[in-house]
Amino acid sequence: MTSPLSAVIVDMDGTLLDLHFDDQVWNHALPRRLAARSGMPHAEARAHVAQTIAREQGSLRWYCLEHWSRVFDTPLHEVEAEQAALIRMRPGTADFLAHVRQRAIPLILATNAHPRSLQLKLARTGMAPYFTALRSSHEYGSPKEQAAFWDALHADLGFDPAHTLFVDDNLSVLRAARDWGISENYGVLQPSSSGTRREYPDFPAINGLDELNQRCQQAR
Ligand SMILES: [Mg+2]
Numbered sequence: 001m002t003s004p005l006s007a008v009i010v011d012m013d014g015t016l017l018d019l020h021f022d023d024q025v026w027n028h029a030l031p032r033r034l035a036a037r038s039g040m041p042h043a044e045a046r047a048h049v050a051q052t053i054a055r056e057q058g059s060l061r062w063y064c065l066e067h068w069s070r071v072f073d074t075p076l077h078e079v080e081a082e083q084a085a086l087i088r089m090r091p092g093t094a095d096f097l098a099h100v101r102q103r104a105i106p107l108i109l110a111t112n113a114h115p116r117s118l119q120l121k122l123a124r125t126g127m128a129p130y131f132t133a134l135r136s137s138h139e140y141g142s143p144k145e146q147a148a149f150w151d152a153l154h155a156d157l158g159f160d161p162a163h164t165l166f167v168d169d170n171l172s173v174l175r176a177a178r179d180w181g182i183s184e185n186y187g188v189l190q191p192s193s194s195g196t197r198r199e200y201p202d203f204p205a206i207n208g209l210d211e212l213n214q215r216c217q218q219a220r
Pocket residue numbers: 011012013014015168169170
C-alpha cells in the first residue's frame with residue numbers, strides 16, 4: 001500500500017484528541033450538576049444521563065449540544081467550557097499533523113461533534129491551520145454513520161475515495177466509510193487515556209496517528 005493519497009480524513013474526539021475530556025463532561029461533570037440541583041445521588045444522576053443519551057446513539061441528535069442542553073435543562077457548552085483544560089491531543093497527533101501537512105496531502109477533519117464543541121477544541125489545541133478543511137456533520141444534516149454524510153462530504157471537497165485514508169474510533173462509522181467506498185480505514189485502539197481498549201474486528205488499528213506517517217508520504 002504505497003500508492004499516493006488523494007486525501008487523509010480524520011475524526012476528532014478519540015482520534016486526534018483524548019476522549020478523556022468527553023468522558024469527564026458526560027459521565028462526571030454533567031451528572032454532578034444534575035445531582036447538585038435535584039439532590040439525587042451522583043450515581044443515580046450518572047445512570048440517568050447514560051440511559052437518556054443512549055436512546056439517541058448513532059443519530060445526529062446524540063452529538064447535538066443544543067438538544068442535550070434542552071433535555072437536561074443545562075447549558076452543555078458551559079459544562080464543556082468548564083472542563084476545557086482537559087482538551088488535549090493524543091500522543092502522536094502533533095507529529096502526524098506536521099508530517100501530513102509537510103507532504104501537502106489534503107487533510108480533512110470530519111467530526112460528528114457539534115460546531116460549538118469543534119470551535120472550543122480548535123481554540124484549545126491550535127490545530128486548525130494543519131487542515132485543508134474542517135467539517136462537522138451537523139453542517140450536512142447526517143452523521144458519519146450514514147452514507148448521506150459521505151455523499152455530502154465528497155460533493156463538498158472532491159477527494160478520490162479509492163485513494164483516501166480514514167481514521168476513526170467508532171466502529172459503526174468505519175463500516176459506513178468502508179461501505180461507501182473509502183479504501184483505507186483504521187481504528188484507534190485506546191481513544192481515552194483513562195478508558196479501556198477498543199476492538200475493531202474488521203479493520204487494522206493503531207495506537208497513535210504517527211504510526212501512519214510512513215503511509216502518508218505523497219499526495220496524489
Ligand atoms: Mg471519535
